[in-house]
Amino acid sequence: MNKCSNPDHPHCTYWVLPGESACAGGHPQPVSAAPTSYELLSALRARGPATAHGHVQAMQATPLAVAAPPDLMPGLMAKPPSRPQLHISGFDPRAAGGRQTLKMDLRGMPADCAPHLDIEVRSELIQNAGASRQQFSRAADGGWRPVFVEFSSRGKEHGQYQISVTLTSVAEGLPPRRWESVFVILAPRADATLTEIHRIFLSTHKNVRVMADDASIARVQAQGGDSLDIDVTARNAGIAHVNLDAPQGKVDMGFSTIAWDEDLIEIAVPRMAPAHPHPAAMASIVNAAPDAGAQRHIRLFALDECVLGRFELVDPEADVLLTHYSEDGQQPNGLTRRVSGRHAVIRRAAQGGFEIEDVSRYGVLLDGVWPGKHTPVRLRQGMRIELTASIKGVVTLEVSAIMPHGVILHRADHGRHAECFYLLMPDTHPGYPMPPFIATPQAGALPLIVHHNGGFWHMDQLSGKETALAPSTTLDKLSRIPRHTRFAAEPYPESWIIRTGANDLHSTVAASDMTAA
Structure with missing residues (x-):
């Protein structure tokens, strides 16, 4: 027998009899639940007796096929599909009017995407034209190096602000792919208190479980007592505020980070471009x-x-x-x-954008300043590039578009x-x-x-x-x-x-x- 697995009743302790569609408490059981050992043995008996020789051969070739009939194999082998998600952490709406940093991690990305993914984050809270462009790089273990996006709500009206994320993959020999995600963060007033942001009543009894979900805030204040067992959970951008007045004894506390996952929706339709009639670099x-x-x-x-x-x-x-x-x-x-x-080299910068490096004998002036030999400098819109530094007017270039x-x-x-x-x-x-x-x-x-x-x-x-x-x-x-x-x-x-x-x-x-x- 199994315990009740109804997702709406996670604390139900009733048992479910074999073959029953509901537990003793009347809670319906999910159809996609994995078959029990009783169900597997019953299905084997229903198939009839098998010869010992055939049974041994099946065990040697495919042990799982003997333990699970074909009609039960999909339920055993099915795995939940992985979805591309953007894991966001480090956000604290209590830091009103100040500088904040969001940490972004990639999860569930396809294996055939490019090793370097361009990410563009757009929001009214982000300075420098409201956009930040960086790159995700694949690590040696197959994971992705996180990126950090800084923003500030200084001088902004309190309320909710939208953040849009665009992720682009351009792999060699494959069509380009693009994912997008949009989420909302809260910027409260600079003088707002924790109580004004959200009021939650908590009793001070022992064995209290508090959960803050969907950007809510849980406030726990406990005094006195020899032993307090309080489970505080903050998820999906929730915040937990714990205040324990324990003059004596030991207090063991563990805090979870303020983090949540956002689905990345693929919007670019994969298509292979036709072969080029005249390849050239x-x-x-x-x-x-x-x-x-x-x-x-x-x-x-x-x-x-x-x-x-x-x-x-x-x-x-x-x-x-x-x-x-x-x-x-x-x-x-x-x-x-x-x-x-060989006077200068222009290449793609490691953190996005493009850079120029002086490798010459006569020097390069960037907006009238010599950066030094073998010193890469990021190109900026409107930058003037003068070749050379010793004599002006030889060759002058201007960055007209990046x-x-x-x-x-x-x-x-x-x-x-x-x-x-x-x-x-x-x-x-x-x-x-x-x-x-x-x-x-x-x-x-x-x-x-x-x-x-x-x-x-x-x-x-x-x-x-x-x-x-x-x-x-x-x-x-x-x-x-x-x-x-x-x-x-x-x-x-x-x-x-x-x-x-x-x-x-x-x-x-x-x-x-x-x-x-």
């Missing part, structure tokens, strides 16, 4: 007739580390090849020689109409709709480019439709791409012009036709 978009303020070349790079350095026609050391521009145009020699072959999947750089010197740069994370899809980011008007007028499945894609901002970029792709009907624009399979297709001294792109085309003839 570096390319460019060439505008043959740029309008005022537009760039002739949009250079695309999808590398884990992008090296900025001097333009060299033969065996360049860098990926982004930079030359000095004067009022007379591009100057491949002269001050360009003051740019090192996207979830890359950085856009514009030239802030005489080469502003010649080129701009997309430095993208390889095989990284930011999802649709893309998380909001800040961009200058120059960067806001550019097309939205992503890199995944080994190549570059144009994404429409309104519909999310993606178009593979290849030399044969017609770009006229794509959003934010002007007419007379083509996709080039290399980042510097005009290198022939510099080598031969041609004046423009039309000269290059004409020369190519003459050579073919």
